Structure formats: C-alpha cells, structure tokens
Amino acid sequence: MANNPRREFLKKGLAGICGAAVIPGVLGPRSAQAASAAPSVARNTVPALPGRPLGKTGLTTPLISMGTAEAPTVEFIRQGYDAGITFFFSATYYGHGNNERLVGQALKDLPRDSYVVGTAVTPDGMNARGGTMPKDMKAEAYVKTAEESLKRFGLDHVDMLFMPFAEKREFIIFDPILEAMAALKKQGKIRFAGIATHSGCDVALKAAADAKAYDVVMTSYNHKIENKEAMAEALAYAAKAGLGIFAFKTTAGGGRAKAGDPPFDSNAALKWVLQNPHVSSIISGMSSVEELRKNLALLDDIKLTEPELRSLTLAANRPELDLYCRQCRQCDGQCPAGLDIPTLMRSYMYAYGYRNAAQARATLDDVAISGEPCGTCDRCRVSCASGFDVRGRVRDIARLKAVPMEFLRG
Numbered sequence: 001m002a003n004n005p006r007r008e009f010l011k012k013g014l015a016g017i018c019g020a021a022v023i024p025g026v027l028g029p030r031s032a033q034a035a036s037a038a039p040s041v042a043r044n045t046v047p048a049l050p051g052r053p054l055g056k057t058g059l060t061t062p063l064i065s066m067g068t069a070e071a072p073t074v075e076f077i078r079q080g081y082d083a084g085i086t087f088f089f090s091a092t093y094y095g096h097g098n099n100e101r102l103v104g105q106a107l108k109d110l111p112r113d114s115y116v117v118g119t120a121v122t123p124d125g126m127n128a129r130g131g132t133m134p135k136d137m138k139a140e141a142y143v144k145t146a147e148e149s150l151k152r153f154g155l156d157h158v159d160m161l162f163m164p165f166a167e168k169r170e171f172i173i174f175d176p177i178l179e180a181m182a183a184l185k186k187q188g189k190i191r192f193a194g195i196a197t198h199s200g201c202d203v204a205l206k207a208a209a210d211a212k213a214y215d216v217v218m219t220s221y222n223h224k225i226e227n228k229e230a231m232a233e234a235l236a237y238a239a240k241a242g243l244g245i246f247a248f249k250t251t252a253g254g255g256r257a258k259a260g261d262p263p264f265d266s267n268a269a270l271k272w273v274l275q276n277p278h279v280s281s282i283i284s285g286m287s288s289v290e291e292l293r294k295n296l297a298l299l300d301d302i303k304l305t306e307p308e309l310r311s312l313t314l315a316a317n318r319p320e321l322d323l324y325c326r327q328c329r330q331c332d333g334q335c336p337a338g339l340d341i342p343t344l345m346r347s348y349m350y351a352y353g354y355r356n357a358a359q360a361r362a363t364l365d366d367v368a369i370s371g372e373p374c375g376t377c378d379r380c381r382v383s384c385a386s387g388f389d390v391r392g393r394v395r396d397i398a399r400l401k402a403v404p405m406e407f408l409r410g
C-alpha cells in the first residue's frame with residue numbers, strides 16, 4: 001500500500017479537504033499502476049487513463065473528463081489532475097465566471113501541454129431557452145466575450161470553445177458564430193471550436209456536422225432519453241463527420257431510491273453512455289474525492305453488467321422519483337403565470353440531484369420569479385411529460401431565491 005502513490009495522494013488530498021482519511025484499498029487496480037503522484041510535479045509518471053480518439057482533433061481523451069461546475073476548490077481540481085484527469089471543462093455561466101477563475105488558478109504553473117481546458121461561452125443576447133440569437137449579432141462581439149473568458153482563466157488560449165445551448169440549426173450554422181470561431185482559431189486563442197447542446201440534441205449534432213466548421217461537440221446523453229434511436233443515429237453521423245464527442249448530463253440528474261429499492265447506481269449510468277463507441281469521453285461534474293475515486297474505479301471495467309442494467313431500468317420506471325428534466329419543452333406555454341418551467345426544473349435537479357446549491361441558485365437567477373410564484377394559482381395547469389409535480393417543485397426550489405449567494409458554495 002505504501003508504494004501506491006495515487007492512493008497515497010488521494011488519501012492526503014481528502015485529509016486536506018475534509019480533515020479525514022480515506023480507507024485504504026478503495027481505488028482498485030487502476031490506482032495500483034501509478035509510479036509516482038507527488039502533486040503536479042511528476043505528471044509523466046502517472047499512467048494515462050483509458051481513452052478514445054477525439055474525432056479528427058488528433059487528441060486522445062480519457063474516458064472521464066472533469067466538469068468543474070461543482071469543483072469546490074483549486075486543490076480538488078489538482079487532485080483530479082494528479083489522479084490522471086487531463087481534460088477540464090468550465091463555462092462562463094458557472095458561478096458568474098468565478099469557476100473559470102478557479103480552474104485557471106488550478107491549472108496555472110502546470111505544463112501547458114499536460115492538460116486540455118475547454119469552456120462554454122454564451123454569446124451576448126443569446127436566449128438560452130431555445131438557443132436563439134439576435135439576427136444582427138456580430139462576430140466581433142463573440143470574439144470579445146471569448147477573450148474575457150481567457151482573461152478569467154489567466155491563459156493565452158483555451159483548447160476548446162463551445163457555444164452552449166445550441167439547439168436550432170440556423171443558430172448553429174450561423175455566420176457570426178462561425179466567423180468568430182474562425183477568427184479565434186486564427187489568433188491562436190482557441191484550438192478547437194464546438195457546440196454544447198442540452199435540448200434537441202440529435203438535430204444539433206447533425207447541424208454541427210453539416211456546418212463543417214466545428215471540431216468537437218458536447219451533448220446531453222443518458223439512459224433516460226426517449227429518442228435513443230435518433231440520438232444513436234445522430235452520434236454516428238457526427239462521428240463520421242470527424243467531430244469529437246463529449247457527453248454530459250450522463251447520470252440524468254442522479255436518482256432517489258424508494259424504500260426497499262437498491263440505491264441508484266451512477267456508475268451504471270456512466271457505463272451505459274460509454275457503450276456508445278462514438279462518445280469519446282464523459283464530462284463528469286465531480287465535487288468530492290469520493291466521486292473522483294468512484295469514477296476512476298469505473299474505468300477498470302466499463303462493461304455494463306445485467307444487475308447494472310436492471311438498476312437503470314428500475315430508475316427509469318419511477319418517474320415520481322425522477323430528478324432529471326429532459327428539457328423536452330412540452331410544458332412550454334402551459335403555465336398561465338408564464339413561468340419558465342424547464343429552467344425551474346433544471347434548477348431543482350441541480351439542487352436535489354447534483355446537490356449543487358450554487359448552480360441551482362445561479363440557474364434560478366435566469367428566471368424572473370419573486371415571492372411565492374405559484375401563490376395565486378388554485379391548481380397547476382402544467383402537465384409535465386415526465387410526470388413531475390411541477391407546482392410542488394416550483395414552490396420548493398423558489399425558496400432558494402431568498403438565500404444569498406455568498407452562503408452557497410460556488
């Protein structure tokens with residue numbers, strides 16, 4: 001055990017963060033391969049995690065990448081790096097830019113060719129609900145917004161820039177964005193251009209492939225999606241066009257177990273995603289050494305077992321316990337008070353599924369609500385395709401609005 005540096009490192013790291021020790025033996029065979037893992041100084045001695053080629057980028061990405069939205073500290077991100085994670089993803093809308101600063105701090109001083117960093121930059125004026133943009137948008141404006149992101153990272157370039165909330169074909173194959181991406185590449189400020197799609201993902205993937213201007217895509221993809229065939233086809237289409245594919249929202253918001261049910265197995269959900277060979281890597285939002293450990297252990301064997309498959313089926317058949325809003329927008333326009341239900345349900349998922357109160361609160365800030373939003377309604381008119389108790393969830397999550405941001409982690 002004493003000669004297992006990755007395990008030793010993680011033991012020290014957890015003690016640093018939590019003042020507790022990790023139980024030896026939890027990392028499994030993968031960690032036993034490490035030769036040295038002194039924090040961030042002996043990178044080339046940490047064995048590479050299993051990976052897949054990333055489209056035509058020439059990169060190979062580990063099967064697990066770190067989504068940093070929930071990363072609590074600089075040290076935690078460094079722990080991920082020291083454990084073999086090499087791809088890190090942030091977004092301008094995580095913590096109002098603070099997350100990019102956090103990631104920049106974590107990566108500074110590391111050899112620039114030892115990690116890949118990407119960020120999702122929302123164009124000014126974009127309506128995240130539907131991914132629409134002002135028709136008179138200028139490429140220069142998006143370049144400027146991306147440059148502000150670079151400043152927050154403290155980097156002269158990011159490897160990947162994603163336009164998030166991509167949904168509609170006309171705003172994916174959209175001249176101002178394509179021109180901006182081309183200019184940023186030419187100036188050496190980004191290496192690869194991409195989109196991130198949360199809703200209408202099959203359409204978005206095909207549009208990104210047809211644009212012939214993107215290198216990578218990030219898509220919501222999990223065992224609960226209803227259009228599995230359409231997504232399988234779209235993923236194959238995008239891969240054939242040479243796009244490197246990342247998947248996120250892969251645990252579908254986690255899950256709650258009913259008394260007597262086996263607990264929801266997040267690793268089974270991740271394995272389900274990796275069964276699709278076109279997915280190069282999962283962007284996993286990790287917030288604790290425990291999750292990091294669990295993710296690394298998963299890589300020892302990504303084959304989905306029968307019991308794991310059964311646990312996913314069980315979770316999928318319990319809509320009343322579901323936390324995942326699939327952003328299908330079937331509820332659009334149903335609330336007479338005009339509430340943005342998909343965004344409120346997303347906030348609820350962040351709070352109760354991912355247990356990220358800061359992200360839930362930041363998402364709530366995008367919705368115009370105050371007081372008790374359902375207060376004047378005698379009954380809820382919203383019929384959710386997933387069967388959510390919309391009124392109950394709206395009333396519950398709206399309470400978070402009253403909590404000052406500084407009391408929430410972010």
Ligand code: SF4
Pocket residue numbers: 324325326327328329330331332341342345383384385386387388
């Ligand atoms: S119908 Fe339900 S699952 Fe679909 S977007 Fe609305 S709240 Fe989410």
Ligand code: SF4
Pocket residue numbers: 334335336337338339373374375377379380381382390391394
């Ligand atoms: S109860 Fe709330 S969510 Fe439902 S229709 Fe009324 S205001 Fe809208």
